[in-house]
Amino acid sequence: MGRVTIRDVAAQAGVSLATVDRVLNGRKGVSETTIGRVNKAIEQLDFRRDVFAASLATSREYRFEFVLPDVAHNTFMTNLSQQVQAASKRLVDQRIHVTETHYRELDGADLCHVLDGIVPEETMGVAVVAIDTPAVREAIDSLVERGVGVVTLVSDITPSRRLDCIGINNVAAGRVAASLIGRFVAGRRGSVAQIVGSLMLNDHVARRLGFAQTMLCDFPGLTLLPVLEGRDDSRVTAPLVGELLDRHPDLVGIYSMGAGNRGIIDALEDRGRQRDVVVIAHELTVHSRRALISGTFDAVIHQEAADEVENAVQTLKAFSDGCVGFVPPRVRIDIFVRDNLP
Amino acid sequence: MGRVTIRDVAAQAGVSLATVDRVLNGRKGVSETTIGRVNKAIEQLDFRRDVFAASLATSREYRFEFVLPDVAHNTFMTNLSQQVQAASKRLVDQRIHVTETHYRELDGADLCHVLDGIVPEETMGVAVVAIDTPAVREAIDSLVERGVGVVTLVSDITPSRRLDCIGINNVAAGRVAASLIGRFVAGRRGSVAQIVGSLMLNDHVARRLGFAQTMLCDFPGLTLLPVLEGRDDSRVTAPLVGELLDRHPDLVGIYSMGAGNRGIIDALEDRGRQRDVVVIAHELTVHSRRALISGTFDAVIHQEAADEVENAVQTLKAFSDGCVGFVPPRVRIDIFVRDNLP
DNA sequence: ATGAAAGCGCTAACAT
DNA sequence: ATGTTAGCGCTTTCAT
Numbered sequence: 001m002g003r004v005t006i007r008d009v010a011a012q013a014g015v016s017l018a019t020v021d022r023v024l025n026g027r028k029g030v031s032e033t034t035i036g037r038v039n040k041a042i043e044q045l046d047f048r049r050d051v052f053a054a055s056l057a058t059s060r061e062y063r064f065e066f067v068l069p070d071v072a073h074n075t076f077m078t079n080l081s082q083q084v085q086a087a088s089k090r091l092v093d094q095r096i097h098v099t100e101t102h103y104r105e106l107d108g109a110d111l112c113h114v115l116d117g118i119v120p121e122e123t124m125g126v127a128v129v130a131i132d133t134p135a136v137r138e139a140i141d142s143l144v145e146r147g148v149g150v151v152t153l154v155s156d157i158t159p160s161r162r163l164d165c166i167g168i169n170n171v172a173a174g175r176v177a178a179s180l181i182g183r184f185v186a187g188r189r190g191s192v193a194q195i196v197g198s199l200m201l202n203d204h205v206a207r208r209l210g211f212a213q214t215m216l217c218d219f220p221g222l223t224l225l226p227v228l229e230g231r232d233d234s235r236v237t238a239p240l241v242g243e244l245l246d247r248h249p250d251l252v253g254i255y256s257m258g259a260g261n262r263g264i265i266d267a268l269e270d271r272g273r274q275r276d277v278v279v280i281a282h283e284l285t286v287h288s289r290r291a292l293i294s295g296t297f298d299a300v301i302h303q304e305a306a307d308e309v310e311n312a313v314q315t316l317k318a319f320s321d322g323c324v325g326f327v328p329p330r331v332r333i334d335i336f337v338r339d340n341l342p
Numbered sequence: 343m344g345r346v347t348i349r350d351v352a353a354q355a356g357v358s359l360a361t362v363d364r365v366l367n368g369r370k371g372v373s374e375t376t377i378g379r380v381n382k383a384i385e386q387l388d389f390r391r392d393v394f395a396a397s398l399a400t401s402r403e404y405r406f407e408f409v410l411p412d413v414a415h416n417t418f419m420t421n422l423s424q425q426v427q428a429a430s431k432r433l434v435d436q437r438i439h440v441t442e443t444h445y446r447e448l449d450g451a452d453l454c455h456v457l458d459g460i461v462p463e464e465t466m467g468v469a470v471v472a473i474d475t476p477a478v479r480e481a482i483d484s485l486v487e488r489g490v491g492v493v494t495l496v497s498d499i500t501p502s503r504r505l506d507c508i509g510i511n512n513v514a515a516g517r518v519a520a521s522l523i524g525r526f527v528a529g530r531r532g533s534v535a536q537i538v539g540s541l542m543l544n545d546h547v548a549r550r551l552g553f554a555q556t557m558l559c560d561f562p563g564l565t566l567l568p569v570l571e572g573r574d575d576s577r578v579t580a581p582l583v584g585e586l587l588d589r590h591p592d593l594v595g596i597y598s599m600g601a602g603n604r605g606i607i608d609a610l611e612d613r614g615r616q617r618d619v620v621v622i623a624h625e626l627t628v629h630s631r632r633a634l635i636s637g638t639f640d641a642v643i644h645q646e647a648a649d650e651v652e653n654a655v656q657t658l659k660a661f662s663d664g665c666v667g668f669v670p671p672r673v674r675i676d677i678f679v680r681d682n683l684p
Numbered sequence: 685a686t687g688a689a690a691g692c693g694c695t696a697a698c699a700t
Numbered sequence: 701a702t703g704t705t706a707g708c709g710c711t712t713t714c715a716t
Contacts, residue, residue, distance in 0.1 A: 003401075005693055016703045021695060029701060053693035056708050059345075069488060093390050101664040175681035186528035204567045214681060270537060336679040339517035341555060347709055358687045363711060371685060395709035396693050687716075689709070692709105 070102035075285035125316030149319035156332025190252035197232035197258025238263030412444035417627035467658030491661035516552025532594035539574035539600025580605030
């Protein structure tokens, strides 16, 4: 008694292998009655197709493209890019070919140009770190129109016809940040700064939303300062935070929703304010890690780039395979304090 | 130009398919010189074996056993058991057969009995939620001696010859708990309670260690109360916490390291103390979730049972396949507050 | 020590 | 609408 194969099913149903295969893969050209008989045999024998044999027989090659911003100075994005390359290596022997293209940071026109250049004959799926402009949405929808599967990565663009967004729940992340800052200030009153990279990035906008909600609702003793845009760049965030500290002696908290952590750390430490300002930032990098250990940062909210790349690939593969009900695992919000650094 | 196969390698090296296979799988009976030639051909052609074809040809079936405590009243363990069953279903068509056996909770002799009853002919690997007694360690080592791969799950037993422990870093978890309680009490002074399930469970002991370290080091204003054993049972924890609250009016924090959360919640709410005591517990369940939302719990430290089952299976599979360098992904410490509940 | 050949279970092109 | 057959790339006897 070995494995139940389509041979057994064919015999039981009194049909040929090809017919079983047709039923199994929902191909047309089989009469209703035979479909019924085959399905009954499958049921009776508890047949389950051998995925290895199926993959071998099909010899299908998958081609996916990751479209990321070209940002050498952004440690998170650099890591994301490295994870794509690592996945690319790892997946070749599963016949999945992953390539990577870059667009100029925060440049919607360039992103559109890249997306428009993707040809369905070569690329079956695209994962894109989206910036939210109407033209980009249009480019994504047109790609979907041409039969390419698209997922947004890290930052979503909605409404659009992408299959899914692979990233954390940024509203929840913002709420957590508010909650932690609110409790960490230990009853002190004062003002709290909010720094995003750009309001064109939906993930930052969502964080800001959750943050403001919880702050206003649960911590009336704290005053929210207007949102600052740091362009995900330390050279911008450093003077921004410097000025912030000078102008607001009552500052008790900073929520940094984008990149440019180095600038924030430098500004705080230059002015010796790292102890009395509670700081929560995003993404664990060498810089934020050091800041956590030194106490300049109080918590870091993190998303694991490797998981996101993996989930994106699986989602695109499921789409290529024609799976309809595929739901990728939720990307988890990691919270790091000094005590649980990996 | 298709895929490079062992055919190509064989041609290039001037040998037969069988010889290439021998070299590829490190089987004996090949002269050094041919091994060299084959490896050179592999190198030159950048050959990589097709995992699907290999799996199909070997038709290998894996048999693993999960050994868990028999605890209907412990929501986390119940969930773990459900995850094992889910994995079992999911993995059959990868030819991985997972079964589950139970031992009487906290009963080392019974666990030994179960472990001793495992036969290497039927079971290639075992994942066990270990309780730390010399006899259990002995039983694990004897299993390893007989060629069965063993991983500990959730709670480790060391030193032992298990391949790995699949679970979170419990010392770090304890440190995080201390850090959060220390900051959440917002400068208040008072005493802090520590409740474990049993000191026979190494995960609880490790949490306690990390907790005490950070507490003593970073929060001298808080006094640690002696460790209480709640036997992972609400019927035990409820009166324990009730008495605790009555005896220590200055109680500002509770760290619950084991199960029995329901008892803790009930005791706190019965006495109306849920607001002024900071409580951190482990494992997100229906009960702890409700307590987070109502504010009775301030944070929950969580380990994802589904991930642990998955990692355990992969580790055992890698062992069965003779992979030496396999390192399972680290199981992450999830931290939940009211704002990031999934 | 090496080679030839028969599968593993499924798919797909080609017949009927 | 259904059947026949030749692979997919690797493993594994059984010869030599």
